[in-house]
Amino acid sequence: MFSSKTYLNRRMHLKRTLKTGLVLMPGNSESPMNYADNWYPFMQDSTFLYYTGINCVSDLWVLIDIDKDRDILFGDDATPEEMVWTGAAEPMVELAEKSGITMVRPLRELETYVTKRRQQGQKIHFLPPYRAALTLQLAELLGMRHSEIATSASVDLIKAVVAQREIKSDEELREIGKAVDTTVAMHTHAIKNSRPGRTELEIAGELQSIAIGAGGNIAFPIILTINGQYLHNHPTQNRLEKGDLVLCDCGAENTMGYTGDMTRTFPAGERFSDLQRNVYDIVLDAHNTAVSGLEPGVMFKDLHLLASTKLVEGLTQIGLMKGNADDAVAAGAHTLFFQCGLGHMMGLDIHDMENLGEQYVGYTPELTKSTEFGLQSLRLGKALQEGFVVTVEPGLYFNPFLIDAWRAEGRFDDFVNYDAVEKMKDFGGIRIEEDFAITASGSKLLGKALAKTPEAIEALKNS
Amino acid sequence: MFSSKTYLNRRMHLKRTLKTGLVLMPGNSESPMNYADNWYPFMQDSTFLYYTGINCVSDLWVLIDIDKDRDILFGDDATPEEMVWTGAAEPMVELAEKSGITMVRPLRELETYVTKRRQQGQKIHFLPPYRAALTLQLAELLGMRHSEIATSASVDLIKAVVAQREIKSDEELREIGKAVDTTVAMHTHAIKNSRPGRTELEIAGELQSIAIGAGGNIAFPIILTINGQYLHNHPTQNRLEKGDLVLCDCGAENTMGYTGDMTRTFPAGERFSDLQRNVYDIVLDAHNTAVSGLEPGVMFKDLHLLASTKLVEGLTQIGLMKGNADDAVAAGAHTLFFQCGLGHMMGLDIHDMENLGEQYVGYTPELTKSTEFGLQSLRLGKALQEGFVVTVEPGLYFNPFLIDAWRAEGRFDDFVNYDAVEKMKDFGGIRIEEDFAITASGSKLLGKALAKTPEAIEALKNS
Known part of the structure; x- marks a missing residue:
């Protein structure tokens, strides 16, 4: 207290x-x-x-x-x-x-x-x-x-x-930092202990034990899955296999009720495949670009669209999309692969103050929340202020149901190479998420740094 | 399913x-x-x-x-x-x-x-x-x-x-057995991993991870505490110390929703003290006596009173109580140390069907639930039938608030040696709990056997 x-x-x-x-x-x-x-x-x-x-x-x-x-x-x-x-x-x-x-x-x-x-x-x-x-x-x-x-x-x-x-004081930022540190410990454990033969639930249980041992609990249901293509998929008795990508999105709530929320995606085996690494690098580039843009006065919605453009550029380079990236994002074609928002406020709630209404928390009278697929899931759109705490969590999700449905109706044919995408229907999903405080001049990563590049993740996994 | x-x-x-x-x-x-x-x-x-x-x-x-x-x-x-x-x-x-x-x-x-x-x-x-x-x-x-x-x-x-x-089929008994087996694994972990310096919450978190890893979750909030004198005390950041008694009451719910519910009490250090062992043996004797009495037609309320009498006899032998044991139980003097009931039905709920009303589940039109302190917490009073699943969980709890309050009002002066009891105010509490199916001729322990005597617990702890 x-x-x-x-x-x-x-x-x-x-x-x-x-x-x-x-x-x-x-x-x-x-x-x-x-x-x-x-x-x-x-x-x-x-x-x-x-x-x-x-x-x-x-x-x-x-x-x-x-x-x-x-x-x-x-x-x-x-x-x-x-x-x-x-x-x-x-x-x-x-x-x-x-x-x-x-x-x-x-x-x-x-x-x-x-x-x-x-x-x-x-x-x-x-x-x-x-x-x-x-x-x-x-x-x-x-x-x-x-x-x-x-x-x-x-x-x-x-x-x-x-x-x-919405404006976090220094003493609050210190508490959030503690919750994120516990979250980092959970992710470190997940990366090191996810191995072929283990189940999603076994590992998820261990992560929860870390949150409880730290004096709090999990801040939201743990997502730990080899089916990362579904945004909020929960752990099951699936056994990890060599070649699987594991997506882990979890966070601790500390003794005072402050939260952390991070995502890492890593191989179940020792190394990423070349394809996994290529897609990972696209998400990482979008993540880093969005993080570089964090500063007071910047509209979070603009960062969301910027990250979306980066994702489209990357997908175009590996042959899954085509055409002009800005046009694709304006049309909403990126939402075939990135169906949700770039991030949200975080504090005493993991989606901070979501119970008060997203329009009041993430938008303004001048900027109402969109009802379009994709943008409707962007919980924060308004301009950043010093003291905000936000997550940045772009991702690429190859959802076979969505791919089949949209291909059947020819949706975004101008921007999507469906023949190439077809081969990605068993790829899974990748998300990279970290928590930032907005400072006077930019942003500050909350909590201890955790392996984020493919190289660093492989090194941690095999350490 | x-x-x-x-x-x-x-x-x-x-x-x-x-x-x-x-x-x-x-x-x-x-x-x-x-x-x-x-x-x-x-x-x-x-x-x-x-x-x-x-x-x-x-x-x-x-x-x-x-x-x-x-x-x-x-x-x-x-x-x-x-x-x-x-x-x-x-x-x-x-x-x-x-x-x-x-x-x-x-x-x-x-x-x-x-x-x-x-x-x-x-x-x-x-x-x-x-x-x-x-x-x-x-x-x-x-x-x-x-x-x-x-x-x-x-x-x-x-x-x-x-x-x-209330009548469990064979296929249900097998599922309950699985839940109890996971519960046994949780207790085995607790006994082996409770050591001076560790916190209650660290161990409780590990137990929950075992329940989750098995495909279900905990069936009720874990009780793992050095303050076992409080019946439902929850884990905190207390660090175990040599000499502490740890009371662990926990249970798993399995993938089909069936539950287990067991309690063990064990030393944080390597061995029970002589006093701890003496009190433990009293509870164990009451436990074994009650278990021997489980069979169709026997009123569970009578077993509760029988176990209570055994507890009083033991407490009399170590000088904490005096007078005739049956009279003491009839007067309710045992409730200074055993404030709750001997057990309850168990199945898809840990207190099975408690939402339907204890009068309907544990009693009959002829046998209404008592409102007296002690008996009011006995959730099951009626005659046992083949197919019932019940817990047997006698205990001795040295609650300093209750001791002070009752001593001040001279309650049960005839049966309680308050001067001797005074020295027990920092003793804690001991409970031993297992789950039984009522059979045609008696009862059957559900799940794998787990160390229960002080010797077996010490051996498991130090194995």
């Missing part, structure tokens, strides 16, 4: 932006797996975490009453009965103190407080919930139908939270 | 029991962590799994229309767009076929079907939901308020499902 001053200042800043109203800030509750008391690992709500620092305790609410200039923590101390099951819990008063909160009330008083202030005509701000349990709680608390909750969320609050959370 | 005949027969049996009505059988949906699309590992609903065998696909419903003798799978095939992200998915028709279901309909037709049959006056059966998302879906589907859903669940359906699921 940072010092209480950090959280006090963050809430003060929020109050100054919103000027008036009552902000409801619920922490997450436990999430049941197969019955009420068998829980998934607890994950705190990131906005609650940002403004309070309280990570591992469920069922808390903070009310920020701007008009009375009061922050109140609503929560219940553990009963002796609960202490039989889980031991001593930190008293609410001490938890609150660490967040710089002086008022503590039992949960049963939450509804009374909110109802009273509503009846006094105070504006109520809350964020759109992403868990059904909270939708039900909010409906109860506010006397609304559950179907009204999502549309009643406060756009002012969304915008205020995004404006604060 | 078992053969389609298994699932067909299970549904046929259910129809025969219920005789009439429409059974709504929803599978689980994905469960969001910190935004809608960042999911916890998928866990299928166990009843859905029992009657369909479909484990790893979300957002499915099966309707069992008893009056029309029709089973219908409602679900949607993956769109080409989804296949960009996750690859080829098994078509609904093939999934259904494996379950012995011939009718498949898109999800959008679910509401029409249910509404029509409701309007025709058909009785609708559904189980009480344990996830808020399903409560919302059911409220929508049935035109009810969400607060009415839990109380509108079908008791007939609950009873019918319990009566079927």
Whole structure:
């Protein structure tokens, strides 16, 4: 946890932006797996975490009453009965103190407080919930139908939270760096321990154990697959074979809830094949080009298109595409091989603040999110600012379903050499992803450097 | 998956029991962590799994229309767009076929079907939901308020499902055996790799990697702790020290959703201390006594009380308790050290069918669940039957908060030597847990045997 001053200042800043109203800030509750008391690992709500620092305790609410200039923590101390099951819990008063909160009330008083202030005509701000349990709680608390909750969320609050959370402080960057370091350790293990005969799940399990051992957990489901052509394919009992390419996209969340997110693609055997290396180099070139472009004021959407152009140029050189690269990208032909976005914001969430709406997080009133295939998956389009943390993750994915479907309809015939592409239907996919903080003059790689060129990866693998 | 005949027969049996009505059988949906699309590992609903065998696909419903003798799978095939992200998915028709279901309909037709049959006056059966998302879906589907859903669940359906699921078939016992074997591998790893200097979380992460590598996952949050005095204490960054007792309670869920659940307690260093060994032997004696009593017709509640008496006798021998053991147990004095139950049903859930209500699963109309401290945590009280699978897990827990509280109020002064107990406040806790199938004449240990005596544990640790 940072010092209480950090959280006090963050809430003060929020109050100054919103000027008036009552902000409801619920922490997450436990999430049941197969019955009420068998829980998934607890994950705190990131906005609650940002403004309070309280990570591992469920069922808390903070009310920020701007008009009375009061922050109140609503929560219940553990009963002796609960202490039989889980031991001593930190008293609410001490938890609150660490967040710089002086008022503590039992949960049963939450509804009374909110109802009273509503009846006094105070504006109520809350964020759109992403868990059904909270939708039900909010409906109860506010006397609304559950179907009204999502549309009643406060756009002012969304915008205020995004404006604060998108700029990472130095102390946040240090925490993100720690999460990325653990992520680097996971990838190092994956590269060194992926061998013919082992299963995807065996290796994925080992990566998760590294994240847990570091005191946190995985930040998102691990992608570790010999079928990297599918963007979010999950590990299975597939056994790696010599000649396979392994795509590993994973990240740790650290003890404070900050995340890392990286991808490496490497051979299951000792070396890349010539073809694998050629395609890898195309992705690496696009990656490096995009990274060189990171600086305040640059539109991330432009970097996405620049990287796409680099990919097309490379594919043209190896005979899979043809024609003018800029025209191909303008037409969207590159999306046969690069169906997603160049990257996204990262912080307390792996897609930072995605629950608040991508239009608010990644775009502006002047720049709305596209609905075109490809660009619709670009989560960040707007101009970069110092303090943003972003991923850069171009890739090439040879998806046989898409190739068959588009070839059948003759889509992008002018730009795609389908006969050559046909031979790539069992190639798989390659992605290279790293995390960067935007600095005053450019960008800074977060976490320790990890082997990225084919040569360095082969050297690490065989070390 | 078992053969389609298994699932067909299970549904046929259910129809025969219920005789009439429409059974709504929803599978689980994905469960969001910190935004809608960042999911916890998928866990299928166990009843859905029992009657369909479909484990790893979300957002499915099966309707069992008893009056029309029709089973219908409602679900949607993956769109080409989804296949960009996750690859080829098994078509609904093939999934259904494996379950012995011939009718498949898109999800959008679910509401029409249910509404029509409701309007025709058909009785609708559904189980009480344990996830808020399903409560919302059911409220929508049935035109009810969400607060009415839990109380509108079908008791007939609950009873019918319990009566079927509580008796495990031979093919089920083999699957449970596999899950227990993985659980044994986890414990073997824990015993051999717990050493002074390592953290609880490091070891817990390694255990989870074994469960994942075997193709499933952990069946419940791992308990691995030097604070075994708290029944469900979770791993932390505590470093093990020489002299610590480590309590590890963990279990794997296998690829088909069947579970294992075992506990071992062992020294962090090479050997138990004399005191640790003495207390261990008391728990082991209670464990063995209870196991010897497992057979059809025996009330599990009686075994719980028998084990409790054994614990009191042992504690009396080492000077922590006094007086007549039977009287002490009748008074509840043993609950100072054994605050929970002897065991529970196990199957597709780790506490099998706990979502259906413990009164229905573990008790009978003649034997209601106690509300007394201690017995209120006994999830299974009723008479055993051939085919039941149960855990046996007595323990002794020296909880300093409870000792202080009860000493202060002079509770059970006649049976507890508080001066001697005072010195045990930093002892920790010991639990020994294994899984048994009830056979015609007794019981059978599930899974491979694992070191259980202090000597065997020390030998395994130092092997």
